[in-house]
Amino acid sequence: MARLREPDTLSAEGRRSKDRIEQASARPPQRQCPKCGSRHFQRHRKRRRWFLPVVERVVWQICCVLYRWRCVDCGTTFTHLPAFCLPYKRYLRAEIEARAGAYIETDAMSYRQVVKERGAALCYDDAVARADSTEAEKEAERVRALAPSTVHRWIGAMAALRERWQPAVRLAAALESGSRLGWLVISAGKYRSAARKAILERCGLLLRAIRLVAERNPTELATLGASP
Numbered sequence: 001m002a003r004l005r006e007p008d009t010l011s012a013e014g015r016r017s018k019d020r021i022e023q024a025s026a027r028p029p030q031r032q033c034p035k036c037g038s039r040h041f042q043r044h045r046k047r048r049r050w051f052l053p054v055v056e057r058v059v060w061q062i063c064c065v066l067y068r069w070r071c072v073d074c075g076t077t078f079t080h081l082p083a084f085c086l087p088y089k090r091y092l093r094a095e096i097e098a099r100a101g102a103y104i105e106t107d108a109m110s111y112r113q114v115v116k117e118r119g120a121a122l123c124y125d126d127a128v129a130r131a132d133s134t135e136a137e138k139e140a141e142r143v144r145a146l147a148p149s150t151v152h153r154w155i156g157a158m159a160a161l162r163e164r165w166q167p168a169v170r171l172a173a174a175l176e177s178g179s180r181l182g183w184l185v186i187s188a189g190k191y192r193s194a195a196r197k198a199i200l201e202r203c204g205l206l207l208r209a210i211r212l213v214a215e216r217n218p219t220e221l222a223t224l225g226a227s228p
Contacts, residue, residue, distance in 0.1 A: 004050045004061045007125055014060040017053035017092070024082035025066045036074040044070035044077050052090040057117050059124045059146060089157065096154045097207055103151055104204040107187040111148035121145035159202040165210065172209035175216050184208070 010018065028041050045068040052059050070077045084093050103114045115122060124144040162169070184204045191197040 004063070005126075006061055006063050010060065010062065011055055011058075013055040014053060014062060017051070017055070017060070018062045018064055021051060021062075021064045021082055021085065022066075024084070025064075025080045027080075029069060029080050033071040033074060033076055034078065035076040036071060038071050038073040040072040041069040042072055044068040047079060050090055051085065051092065053092055054095050054122055054146075057120055057122050059122055061125060086157070086161070089154070091150075091154075096158065097210065099151050100155045100158055100203060101207045101211075104155070104184075104186065104190075104200055104207070107189075111151055114151055115146045115148050155203045156199055158206060159199045162202050162206055165206055168213050169206065169209040171217070172212040176212055 007014075026043075032039055033041070046065050047068060048063055049066050051062050051064055053062065054060075066079050066081065068077055068079050081087060086093050086096060089096060099114050103109050103111065122145060126144055184201055186197055186200045186204070191200060
């Protein structure tokens, strides 16, 4: 990816996304310490991390402050990533889940189609050529858009998080007796190997479980699968 640059002036939605991420990271984690199980934490340090929220078909580049927390009992430190973000991903969880789910659940949906919104590509808020730029610079300018391969990678990343989100899967199965989780038919045109088919199935069932829990118990979902 090209070097990220936060615009001088964020849109109102972009600013809200930034504030939401920073405020959530600043609140004490509603989880146990990953090492000793304690729930007593204190702020340790700060770090910066880039995120890419999508607002009105534009991919904004925002640099957020995330807090590192320290367990009072054992000294373990960790970065508190808000529940609506995913580890190692700059796009927000809602965007990833929506597009990955649409691709898996819709037989006729292709990767090229799923990265568009109402037929238009999702473009990055990159700098444009200035008025005093040369004609060659203007002609060389490219508008970057969300690539189809990005959603392909998202699906693999979500499938790899199945163990992390296993509590949500178990809760969804209990709420629905497994009726909407026990089957998922993947269109044969979406994979070329049994391994890729398994990845699509794992991701699809996980996304269904998350949606079920969100419908029935959104408060509990806010802590399931969240950091640390």
